[in-house]
Amino acid sequence: MQGLPVFLPNPHWSPVMRRLTKKELSQYNGIDGASIYIAYEGKVYDVSRSFLWQKGRHQVLHIAGMDLTTELDAAPHGADLLERFPVIGMLIDAR
């Protein structure tokens, strides 16, 4: 085994990049234990582990399972915060 490269798992890496429609995305809304996904500029992020997205809601006004590109532009933070979460797929019918 000596000399073989060691591959460490990247926590943000997904073996399969999924392609989701808006309708499919809407199922990942955190309700009844569903995973919590949001889309931004065509990418779908899994924010299920975020304290700030508990039960699929963020700062009262934002709901998971949606394309939040417009909302994020008006938010008091940048898109850089999304880099903390894994991209699990692409939104195929984004604007």
Next chain:
Amino acid sequence: MAKVAREMVEKAGVNVDELLELLVKNAAAELTTFYYYTILRANLIGLEGEGIKEIAETARIEDRNHFEALVPRIYELGGKLPDDMKVFHDMSACPPANLPKDPTDVKAILTVLVEAERCAVRGYTHICNITAGKDHRTYALSLAILNEEIEHESWFSEFLGEGPSGHFLRRGETSPFVRPFMPSV
């Protein structure tokens, strides 16, 4: 409840139930931060930690003051705090400011502190944005808290080597901005 006060805010186009939820979540963030900062402050020891202890203490006391100042506005608008403290903790607008795994790592403690302050800055900016020109009293209160949260962020950010902030630590009383909103002062 201050019936007419609530009515005026509603008439101005603010969803008062949503605003109340935000205020309660931020009040929870303030009180839980006060608790977690108590633990962080206790662990700020030694050559590195001792120099940060004083501003951590000021931020801790001011966060408690923010909680005190928010509560009357919540009840004025017809809201209330949850009966169960555990529910209150878990609905916080910001994640718990937990002690890092290595409590001797002062930089890790500073990172927790600055992240907590940044969450608060975003939260009160958000409340200011939705109340500006509509709910004058909540706006004034949120702006006062925001002023103090920005100073807290600046203090910790300087210690992390992010450059000068132009701010100085408190001299004299805490909460220069929020004090007028505190019921017990």
